[in-house]
Amino acid sequence: MRLNQYISSSGFCSRRQAERYITAEKVLVNGIVASHVYFVQDDDQVEVDGHRITHTVETVYIMLNKPRGIICTASPAVSDNILDFVSYPERIFPVGRLDKETEGLILLTNDGSIVNALMRVENNQEKEYIVTVDRIITDEFITNLSSGVDIYNPKKKDYTRTNPCRVIQLDEYSFRMTLSQGLNRQIRRMCRRYQYTVTRLQRVRIKNIQLGSLERGHWRYLTDEEIAGLKV
Template identity: 70%
Template structure:
């Protein structure tokens, strides 16, 4: 098994984070600084930042209804982090993120392969949100959102065009939007483009997994059917 995959599948971190540790020369294999092109055998000893990696065959998949104010990071040094809030007895990490102010569905796991599957934009995995804005919704606003919007992308430090998407008005101030992208603060930036401000934002679906009746601040394990579809 490749080193980055070995680290991520242990639940220590995602595969991308594992690659960063390797690049920073913070990974040892049998006491030697590891390189990216490295395959781990059964009896090899792997350490990341002096932490011994223990491989586990049991995979954990949770869904969580994140409250506003909780930060989607596994870093124990950050106050109100999602891991401390859930206090799950095994090592897990969030798949992707929701803004601190945003509520709703987020997945947590110890399976690093799921991160790659869901986070790669080219996989076009759908995420559905309920959005409440500060003034009455107009037809031109809905059409503009659905056709795509030019917004600032801090990763590229420039403008990116959002993909065409499904938008459905629910009442005078609320709509449902389905995205396949994951740009930073995308919905808030899209609304701001049309001089709207988001008052409440909640994710209710990731791919086929529904938030359903899960109460805010609560988590549950995915069903076998949800796991099969997630990994498909």
């Protein structure tokens, strides 16, 4: 967070007054006079005119309907990264990831405590997807996906069998799939095992959070009820 914003958001003074303090060289960060362009880090100690600034960071929980082409990384060196796309004024990070060509629901937060709760395999948190493929779906294909699929794991140099999962056909070319695993490009690889190619992949639910009618490329804050459901 930029220095003037950090000072004002602590309640010490307005942002304009914070800028005056910085110009007058009355703002120290870690004992050194700081400039207007300084971005405050988590472990910095900020003083204004001899007063120590205490800053309570409010937890932020955001859901984004990620469009295709956006990359789920916090690295500013990567073009089309998700943080630049959201352009939130405070430090947040994505919880988990969707690959570049996958769209739909992803959460962003500054609360590291929910990451393990949502992402650890043993917690078996459900994630639901709408999958569209390139040719007509058969009953056998749905049954095979539901039962578990042997997909090659390049790290182990062996095959990994996916867990049984719920698969419901929606029409000739699309189905709804609910997973509690998070293997790399899992759905695409499961379909490819039976010579189907995924043409569109959209995540529509994470645990109790539904994508609903949120427009593609838009984000909103989670409700108190949604946040409480995440932490159960």
